[in-house]
Amino acid sequence: MEHVLMYIWVTALGLSIGSFLNVLIYRLPRKMKIGLGRSICPNCRMTIKAYDNIPVLSYLFLGGKCRRCRADISARYPMVELLNAAVYLYLYWQHGLSWQFFVFCFLSSVLVAIIFIDVEFQLIPDRLTIPGMVVGLAVSMLPSGIGIVSSIIGLLIGGGVLYLIAMLGDWLFKKESMGGGDIKMTAMLGAFLGWEKIVLIFFAGAVIGLLVSIVAMYFSKKVRSTRMIPFGPFLALGAFLAITYGDTIISYYIDNFFHI
Numbered sequence: 001m002e003h004v005l006m007y008i009w010v011t012a013l014g015l016s017i018g019s020f021l022n023v024l025i026y027r028l029p030r031k032m033k034i035g036l037g038r039s040i041c042p043n044c045r046m047t048i049k050a051y052d053n054i055p056v057l058s059y060l061f062l063g064g065k066c067r068r069c070r071a072d073i074s075a076r077y078p079m080v081e082l083l084n085a086a087v088y089l090y091l092y093w094q095h096g097l098s099w100q101f102f103v104f105c106f107l108s109s110v111l112v113a114i115i116f117i118d119v120e121f122q123l124i125p126d127r128l129t130i131p132g133m134v135v136g137l138a139v140s141m142l143p144s145g146i147g148i149v150s151s152i153i154g155l156l157i158g159g160g161v162l163y164l165i166a167m168l169g170d171w172l173f174k175k176e177s178m179g180g181g182d183i184k185m186t187a188m189l190g191a192f193l194g195w196e197k198i199v200l201i202f203f204a205g206a207v208i209g210l211l212v213s214i215v216a217m218y219f220s221k222k223v224r225s226t227r228m229i230p231f232g233p234f235l236a237l238g239a240f241l242a243i244t245y246g247d248t249i250i251s252y253y254i255d256n257f258f259h260i
Contacts, residue, residue, distance in 0.1 A: 010092045011089060013088060013105075014081075014084045014085030014087065014105075015056060015081045015082075015084070015085045016055060017088075017105075018082070018083070018109075018112075019053070019081055021109055021112055021113045022076070022077050022080050022081070023039065024113045025076070025116045025117055026042075028117060028125040028127055028128070029120070029121040029123050029125065041066045041069060041071065042071075043066060044066060044068050046067075046068045055078070056081050059077055060078075076116060080112060083112060084108075087105070087112070087240075088108075090244065091104050091108065094244065099139075099142055099144075100144075103192070106135065107132070107189075107192050107243065108240065110128050110132050110188075111240065112236075113128060114128060114129075114185060114232050114233075114236055115232065115236050118230040118232035119233055123179075124181025124184065124185050126184060129181065129187070129188045130184065130188075132191070132192075133155060133184070133187055133188045133191050136188055136190075136191025136192035137155070137191050140191065140192075146193070146194045150194040151190075151191045151192075151194065153190075153194070153195050154193060154195045154198055155191040156187075156190070157198055158186035158187045158189055158191070159183050159184065159186055159187030159190065161198075162182055162183045162186045163183050166182075181232065182231050182232055182235065185232060185235060186198065186202075189201055189242075193239070193242055193243070193246065196250055197246045197250070200241070200246055200250065201238040201239050201242050203238070204237070204238035204241050205231070205235040205238035205239075208234045208237050209229070209234035213229050
């Protein structure tokens with residue numbers, strides 16, 4: 001029974017943090033204040049009551065519409081909440097109620113926010129990545145953490161490699177090929193995960209990005225004309241892979257393909 005209660009608590013935590021992520025996703029790219037003011041309907045500007053702001057349940061009860069003006073509420077809101085809760089549940093299944101669970105939950109929530117912001121605005125806010133670097137460096141010093149040296153090396157390699165790729169892309173294509181947000185994002189990931197997993201994230205992100213881009217260019221005229229596909233979501237998916245199975249993948253590669 002206690003085990004079931006823990007899963008219920010983790011689900012509630014994930015949904016609640018997911019609700020806060022929706023605030024970040026809406027306000028950060030619009031340069032709005034985060035900590036002040038309650039949530040409002042984007043259409044009629046009515047303050048949303050607490051009972052209409054319960055994760056997922058309020059959306060279902062209201063039929064996906066504002067109580068006052070009946071304007072449609074984006075399905076992104078319950079999607080973010082459910083996704084964040086699902087990630088928390090998986091991390092709890094992997095790590096139990098440990099410091100790794102809380103650290104990876106924090107990082108995963110930042111990545112969820114980055115995915116949705118970057119898809120809509122082609123922007124990765126510094127207000128997510130720069131504090132993330134600081135947190136990554138701090139948690140590296142926890143017991144069984146990756147260590148401050150590995151964290152600093154991961155930060156420098158994560159940001160440095162992508163910076164060099166961006167400079168090369170700018171020179172080849174004579175225009176900005178990669179935003180600074182992607183560079184700061186990989187620096188943050190390096191601070192949390194170390195340089196070995198950054199290599200995995202680069203590779204996984206590139207492969208996922210290539211496959212998704214081919215499909216998107218085939219089906220979307222807009223993508224074919226603009227050729228603008230944000231890279232942040234693919235890096236985030238690569239990071240999720242590194243968080244959950246990075247150690248297993250790296251060990252398998254070393255054991256089977258890296259013999260001296």
